[in-house]
Amino acid sequence: MMNIGIVGGGMMGLVLAYRLSQQGHIVTVFESNKQLGGLTTYHDYGPFVWDRFYHVILPSDTHLIKLIKDIGLGEKLRWRPTLTGCYIDQKLYSISNTLEFLRFPPLTLIGKLRLAFTLLYGSRINNWRRLEKIPVEDWLLKISGRNTYEKLWKPLLLAKLGDNYKRVSAVFIWSYIKRLFSARDSSLHKEQLGYVVGGYKTVFNQLEQLICSNGGRICTAANVEYITSDPKGGLWVKHSKDKEHFDKVVFTGPVNVLQRVADQNLIEVRDNSTTVEYMGVICMALITRKALVPYYIVNLADQRIPFTGIIGMSNLVSLEETAGLHITYFPKYVISDDPLL
CATH class of the missing domain: 1.10.3110 (protoporphyrinogen ix oxidase, domain 3)
Known part of the structure; x- marks a missing residue:
């Protein structure tokens, strides 16, 4: 049995913490934000709570589906047929089946x-x-x-x-x-997409409960400042709330952040970490009384429109999830140093 620190409370960090706690290890998860989830986190829209960014489950996401069932949420998994559109030449077309x-x-x-x-x-x-x-x-x-x-x-x-x-x-x-x-x-010959009742907040709440019931800890609003090795063995993690010692530490955040917080004693690890160039995302969520589009996703083949696509989430998710309102996402992917971020 080991005492293991996990930096990052996104999906990877939480699943890792859950699996390690199942094996009897003592785990502590550090998340810099006030709530868990990372890029799959949730947002309070007022009348309802739902995912901050758009996410969907595909039949091919076998590992995710298995996880959802493993943690006891299989009955909350929903599948629905959806439609796909394409905006091109200033016209909106349906491309939801072979004939179209x-x-x-x-x-x-x-x-x-x-x-x-x-x-x-x-x-x-x-x-x-x-x-x-x-x-x-x-x-x-x-x-x-x-x-x-x-x-x-x-x-x-x-x-x-x-x-x-x-x-x-x-x-x-x-x-x-x-x-x-x-x-x-x-x-x-129809598109089938899935989601979990309550969104990913349901998944994170369940993982947090299981981790804690296995003796683990979840520390939110805990910004990791540095990770250094201990000459006597193990590693130290200094975060905004305390300094703690662990037998092992797993870092699940971006590589460039790891390179910033890892001490010189871990220089070999840092040098072996491949530099990855990340993109950023700006995602506007619009809440309306009526649906803006009849499709789950509208592919935008028009460079004049400043969005990556239009995601009509309420054409997949039951309106019971969103208090009878429609939620539409307008994402835009940009380079990491874009002035818009």
Whole structure:
């Protein structure tokens, strides 16, 4: 049995704490914010509480689904068919099934066939590693053709990644296609997406309760200032509330934060931590009495619109969750040093 400190109270940190506490270890989770969750945290919108950012569960998210069932929330998992839209050439189209894809007016017949081939071909690729060194633009141009790329794929890439799309490998679009296909009900040819009743707050509350019942601790509003090794063994964690000693420490936050808080005694660990360039997100949530769009997601293939997409969450989530109101997210992904952040 070990005394283990875990820095970061997001999904990774909480699941790790839960699994370690199941094995009999004493765990302490440090979260700098006042509430748990990280990027999957929740927000009080007044009449209701729901996720701060948009999240959805796909049938392919087998590890997440298993976790939800393991912690006793299987009965709170809901699945519903959803619709998908695409805004292009100043018009909104439904692309929720195969027939609507074939009717998609902005593309020529050849363009539609090449798009269909791209989606089918990408969905059947299992060895994604061979795509790591292929730029996403090169891969899409080869498979989809220039017309489909310029008309559809490039605007979508710009909306999601900005100019960073030029530095992204084909793995990015492969993962998008795989997730798209995994959400399709093979018998109905409809998209099936899921959520947990009460949102991710339900999941975090349950994990916190289980961790504490196993003898663990959760420390929120505890900003970790430094982590250093102890010559006598173990490590020290200095945070805004105290200084504590642990046999092991697991850091689940961004690598650049680890590099800032890790002491020189851990320089070897710091040097072995691959530098990752993160993107930021600005996500406006609009609460209305009526639905703004009939789709769960609207893909924006129009560079004049300053959003990555439009997420009609209430077209998936029951209105009972949101006090009869509709919640629509307008996300925008930006580089980490963008002035908007």
